[in-house]
Amino acid sequence: MFIIKYKKIWYLLSIFLLIVSLLVMSFRGFNLSIDFTGGTIMEISYENRPVKELLESKIGQSGTSVRTSGENNYVIRTKEPIKVNLGGEVIRENTIGPVAGAELASKARIAMGVVIIMIVLFVTFAFRKVSKPVSSWKYGLVTIIALAHDVIIPTGFFVFLGKEIDLLFITGLLAILGYSVHDTIVVFDRIRENLHLSANEPFEEIVGRSVNQTFARSINTSLTIFITLLALYLLGSTATQNFSLLLIIGLIAGTYSSIFVASPLLVTFFSLQSKKGQV
Amino acid sequence: MRKYLIYSLILIATFAFIAFFFFKSQARPFRFGLDLVGGTELIYRADTSAVSDKAGAMDSLKEVIERRVNLFGVSEPLVQTEQGGIISGNRDDRLIVELPGVTDIEEAKALIGQTPVLEFHLVEQELFVPTGLSGRFLKHASVGFNQTTGAAVVNLEFDEEGKKLFAQITKEHKSEVLAIILDGNLLSAPVIQDEITDGKALITGNFSPEQAKSLVRNLNYGALPVPITLLSSQTIGATLGEVALARGISAGLIGFVALSIFLIFWYRLPGLVSVVALISYIVLSLTIFKLIPVTLTAAGIAGFILSIGMAVDANVLIFERSKEELKKGKSIHDALHEGFHRAWASIRDSNIASIITALILFWLGTSAVKGFALTLGIGVLISMFTAITVSRTFLFAIVPSNESKLKRFLFSNGLHVHN
Numbered sequence: 001m002f003i004i005k006y007k008k009i010w011y012l013l014s015i016f017l018l019i020v021s022l023l024v025m026s027f028r029g030f031n032l033s034i035d036f037t038g039g040t041i042m043e044i045s046y047e048n049r050p051v052k053e054l055l056e057s058k059i060g061q062s063g064t065s066v067r068t069s070g071e072n073n074y075v076i077r078t079k080e081p082i083k084v085n086l087g088g089e090v091i092r093e094n095t096i097g098p099v100a101g102a103e104l105a106s107k108a109r110i111a112m113g114v115v116i117i118m119i120v121l122f123v124t125f126a127f128r129k130v131s132k133p134v135s136s137w138k139y140g141l142v143t144i145i146a147l148a149h150d151v152i153i154p155t156g157f158f159v160f161l162g163k164e165i166d167l168l169f170i171t172g173l174l175a176i177l178g179y180s181v182h183d184t185i186v187v188f189d190r191i192r193e194n195l196h197l198s199a200n201e202p203f204e205e206i207v208g209r210s211v212n213q214t215f216a217r218s219i220n221t222s223l224t225i226f227i228t229l230l231a232l233y234l235l236g237s238t239a240t241q242n243f244s245l246l247l248i249i250g251l252i253a254g255t256y257s258s259i260f261v262a263s264p265l266l267v268t269f270f271s272l273q274s275k276k277g278q279v
Numbered sequence: 280m281r282k283y284l285i286y287s288l289i290l291i292a293t294f295a296f297i298a299f300f301f302f303k304s305q306a307r308p309f310r311f312g313l314d315l316v317g318g319t320e321l322i323y324r325a326d327t328s329a330v331s332d333k334a335g336a337m338d339s340l341k342e343v344i345e346r347r348v349n350l351f352g353v354s355e356p357l358v359q360t361e362q363g364g365i366i367s368g369n370r371d372d373r374l375i376v377e378l379p380g381v382t383d384i385e386e387a388k389a390l391i392g393q394t395p396v397l398e399f400h401l402v403e404q405e406l407f408v409p410t411g412l413s414g415r416f417l418k419h420a421s422v423g424f425n426q427t428t429g430a431a432v433v434n435l436e437f438d439e440e441g442k443k444l445f446a447q448i449t450k451e452h453k454s455e456v457l458a459i460i461l462d463g464n465l466l467s468a469p470v471i472q473d474e475i476t477d478g479k480a481l482i483t484g485n486f487s488p489e490q491a492k493s494l495v496r497n498l499n500y501g502a503l504p505v506p507i508t509l510l511s512s513q514t515i516g517a518t519l520g521e522v523a524l525a526r527g528i529s530a531g532l533i534g535f536v537a538l539s540i541f542l543i544f545w546y547r548l549p550g551l552v553s554v555v556a557l558i559s560y561i562v563l564s565l566t567i568f569k570l571i572p573v574t575l576t577a578a579g580i581a582g583f584i585l586s587i588g589m590a591v592d593a594n595v596l597i598f599e600r601s602k603e604e605l606k607k608g609k610s611i612h613d614a615l616h617e618g619f620h621r622a623w624a625s626i627r628d629s630n631i632a633s634i635i636t637a638l639i640l641f642w643l644g645t646s647a648v649k650g651f652a653l654t655l656g657i658g659v660l661i662s663m664f665t666a667i668t669v670s671r672t673f674l675f676a677i678v679p680s681n682e683s684k685l686k687r688f689l690f691s692n693g694l695h696v697h698n
Contacts, residue, residue, distance in 0.1 A: 041361060041375075052516075067317065068516030075320075075515065096375070097360035103342055104645045111643035118635050126628050168578050171651050175585060178636050178655060182629040186596065189625035217599045220545065221592045224538055228588035231534030232581055237523035239314065240581040247585060 001208025007264035014149060014261050021156020028159050033063045033166035036105075038098040039079040044088040045072050058084055063164055100167055108170065112177075116144055119181055127188065130195045133203050134270050142265045143184045146257040150180035154249040158242075168243050176250030179225075183218065183258040190214045191263065203270045211263045222255040283676040290559075290672055298562045307569050310380055312355045312576030315524045317517040318379040321388065322361075323507040325372040329398075329409040336504040337362075337372055339415045343501035344376060345646055347394055348387060352641070352649025355379055355574040374507065377515065379574050384512065395461055395494065396503045399448070402456040402468065410448050410457075414502020416441025418478075420495045425483065431491035433482040433498075442478030450474040461494070463506065519577055527580035534584055535561075542591065546598050548689040549615075549674060553594040556670040560590050563661050573654060582651070586658040593630075593666035596622040602692050611690045612678050619671055626667065633659045 003010070052066050055074060059066075065077045076082070077096065120140035127136035151173055158169070190210035198206065229251065233244040330336045337360045345358040356378050363371035378387050397414030400407040418438040425432050437445055448457070449471050458468045459482055466484045486494070535557070542550035542557075564583065568575065575583075601618030609617065637656035641649050679686045 038359075065518045067518050069320065070513050092363065094361050094363045094371075094373075097337065097341070097362075099357060099359055100645075100647065101338055101341065103338070104647070107643060107645050108648060111640050111648065114643060115636050115639045118639060119632060122632060122635055126631075167647050171578065171582070171647065174640065174648065174651055175582065175655075178633050179589070181632045181636065182592075185629040185632055186592075186625045189628055193621070193624070213603070214599075217595050220595050220599070221589075223541065224591050224595065225585065225588035227537045227541060228534040228584050231537060232530045232584050234530075235526060235533055236530035236581060236584070237519060237526045237577045239519050239523055239577045240527070243578065243581055 001205070001212060003211050003260060004204055004208040004264055004267055007260075007267065010256075010260035010264060014257070017153050017156070018149065021152050021159075024156050024160045028162075030159060030165045031162060033164040034065075034077060034079040035063075035099045035167045036165070037079060038096050039077060040081050040093065041096045042076045042078075042082060042093045043069065043091040044074050044076065044086055045091050046074070046088040047072070049074065050087070055086055058086060063166065100170075115177070116147070119147075120144060123185065123188070126185075127192055130192045134266055134273070138266065138269050139188055142262050142269070143181055143188075145265065146184045146254075146262040147177060147180045149257045149261060150176055150250055150254040153253045154246055157249050158246060163242055168240070169246065172243050172246040172250070175247060176254060179251065180254040180257065183221075183254050184262045187211060187214050187218070187258050187263055188266075191266070204267050207263050207267050211259060215259065218255055218259055222251055225251055283672055286672045287676040290669060294559050294562055297566055301562060301566045301569065307572065309565075309569060310572045310574040311524065312574050312579065313357055313377055313379045313515075313517065314519045314576050315517055315521070316379065317515050318377055319384050319387075320511075320513045320515045321376045321378070321384075321391070322510045322512075323374045323376065323391075324510050325374055326506045326508070327370075327372045330413075330505060331411065333370075333372065336415065337374070339504045340374055340507070343394060343415075343503055344374065344391060346501055347390055348376065348378065349646045349649075351571070351653060352644070352646045352651075353571060353573040353653055355576050355579075355650070356646075373510065388509070388512075391507075393497055394501060394503050395497050396463070396506045397498065398460045400458045400460055401448070401452055402458055407458060407460075410444075412437075412441065412444050412448060413504050414498065415504035416444065417498060417502055420498040422488070422491045422495050423481070430483065431486040431488045433484075433486065433491055433495055435480040435482065435498075437478040437480070439478075442476070445478055445480065446474060446476045523577045524580075527577055527584075531580065531584045531587070535587060538588065538591070542594075546594075546692045548677070549594075549598050549601070549670075549692065552670050552673045552677075553591055553598075553666070555673060556594065556665045557587065557591060559669050560662055560665040561587065563665065564658060567657055567661070568654075571653075573650075579650075579654070582654060583658075586654075586662070590658065590662035590666060593622070593626045593663065594670055596626055597666075597670075598692055601690075605687065605691055611682060611687060612675075612680075615674055615678060615690070619667070623667075626663070630659050630663055 049068070049072060055066050055076065056064060059076070059078060059082055061078050061080060063079055067075050069075045073091065120137065120143070123140035123143050124137040127139045130136060154176060155173070187210065190213055191207055194206045194210050226248065229244050229248050233241060233248065236244065325337060325340055327333045327336055341358050341360055345356065348354060348356045348358070356376065359375045361373040361375050363373060376391065378384070395414065397417070399410050399412040401410055416437045417435060419436045421434045423432045423434045424430065453471055453473065455471055456468050457471050459466045466482055539554045542553050546553065573579065597618045600622045601614045604614035604617040634656060637652045637659065640652035641656065644652060
């Protein structure tokens with residue numbers, strides 16, 4: 001089974017992408033959107049209200065929100081103060097706080113931590129009957145390693161492209177998180193079943209066969225999701241274009257990790273522990 | 280297979296019925312977000328003159344109001360603090376509350392109006408002096424009854440920060456009067472007997488049990504740290520507008536058609552059944568979105584389109600499994616049966632993991648995360664029903680009792696023909 005045989009090549013590719021992602025993140029930093037930073041709000045009254053698009057192009061900042069208010073006014077929110085003259089009569093010009101404040105960040109961090117712990121516990125429980133030859137908590141650990149892989153690489157890619165990190169980005173990462181765990185468990189389930197059926201076969205071969213058997217499903221499920229995401233990217237609203245791009249990258253990373261990283265890692269863990277056993 | 284045929288007819292009739300009411304129902308229209316249709320903006324002025332930590336008070340004000348107008352995380356409001364006085368130099372703290380649609384403005388005003396302001400003031404020479412302690416530091420409120428008089432009382436429990444503050448106040452101002460003020464009205468003015476270190480306080484007002492109950496309920500939803508007054512209410516336009524909605528819908532339709540072509544091409548007859556199951560997934564999900572109601576934003580629509588692609592996973596698992604069994608030479612009926620049976624464990628475990636994730640995110644997340652978690656959870660549950668129960672019923676209704684090469688071809692999948 002070439003997937004298990006060449007596992008070092010797959011690891012190297014993943015490790016390379018992970019390191020590049022982490023480097024990009026630490027050197028470039030996150031370009032946080034107005035959702036997280038707050039900014040300025042301006043209300044302008046016009047006798048003849050110009051079209052929205054005109055104001056948007058004059059302001060020229062990404063993440064700007066321009067909306068009508070009442071009969072004659074526009075309310076404009078921007079991250080940086082507006083320097084150009086937009087005409088009309090300025091009614092108010094104030095600072096605004098972030099939509100997603102400190103509470104969201106701290107709560108999201110706690111929630112992610114609890115999700116990770118619960119997934120490890122659940123996988124350990126679900127695979128308790130196949131604790132030999134690899135103990136079931138290692139399946140949980142590998143699920144989380146794959147999850148980290150699938151979240152870090154798209155984030156790095158986005159930072160590399162210089163995209164703004166907004167609330168929708170967080171939602172996208174959560175969707176990737178759900179998909180990643182789901183996909184890894186499906187492959188592991190087949191290993192569990194084959195371990196039951198033929199306990200005497202070498203572990204490596206069982207894993208290889210399981211990946212082989214779930215290969216068509218992994219590719220086809222990724223394809224069905226890819227089809228909908230591509231439609232969304234090409235035809236959907238411009239507001240969700242970055243979201244679908246993020247998910248497409250997450251989908252590729254997630255499919256790759258469940259085939260080429262998660263299952264081979266089980267084999268690596270197995271050979272590590274048998275080496276220890278020999279000493 | 281007559282049994283499955285009857286079940287199938289019942290299912291089709293049920294979905295047709297739901298779809299009919301779903302499209303006809305004008306009483307419960309879809310709710311669209313601020314980005315797509317706009318809504319109404321309420322601007323409140325916050326009186327922060329009595330607090331020292333103005334920024335902290337404004338943050339907690341935002342949180343309380345947001346929780347109140349977005350209980351399940353699917354109402355998509357925008358709640359934001361605004362600080363005036365860049366030009367004039369006079370600090371003016373405001374809270375912007377934007378709600379999608381215009382139907383619930385009075386209700387929203389009333390909801391926000393119900394949020395109590397609870398303050399604790401010391402009385403010094405006939406004057407009320409704010410202590411900094413307020414409903415913001417409340418952990419929990421409950422109804423109790425006075426042991427001797429039997430009158431309803433309200434028990435308060437402060438959080439860690441509130442506990443310290445309360446202990447400090449009661450220590451430094453022993454035998455002074457501590458006034459408890461609710462929405463600007465004096466509730467009671469007990470004399471501080473001793474230092475209170477356990478963070479518990481008691482309000483004895485002249486409550487009826489009903490009044491005490493409603494006060495407790497409102498306090499537990501969150502008490503405002505500072506009093507607010509409504510400055511203005513205004514209708515506001517959409518940020519993206521109808522175009523974004525139309526593009527979202529067309530992306531969904533084209534995506535669905537492309538997905539259906541792929542499923543029928545690759546999985547043949549079972550693929551066609553999974554397309555029918557997918558249609559029932561879409562109808563059921565949108566109906567539940569209408570009923571809750573879930574406010575649809577451009578992002579929400581994108582998330583739903585993504586979920587359509589994910590919902591077929593269970594079908595893909597089952598069909599791939601059936602194909603393996605067909606290869607082994609089993610009959611169509613037995614192969615399908617085994618396919619459902621053997622795919623179940625992986626469908627169950629992978630979906631349980633998704634449900635665990637959804638539950639935790641809903642439980643611990645703030646509004647935006649909560650909304651994602653709720654729709655994820657609903658999507659997983661409905662897709663399990665449609666991809667397993669619905670497609671099983673339809674498949675077994677059309678399974679042939681005698682086999683031929685053509686029939687085996689129609690029930691197989693992929694690029695190969697299995698005999």
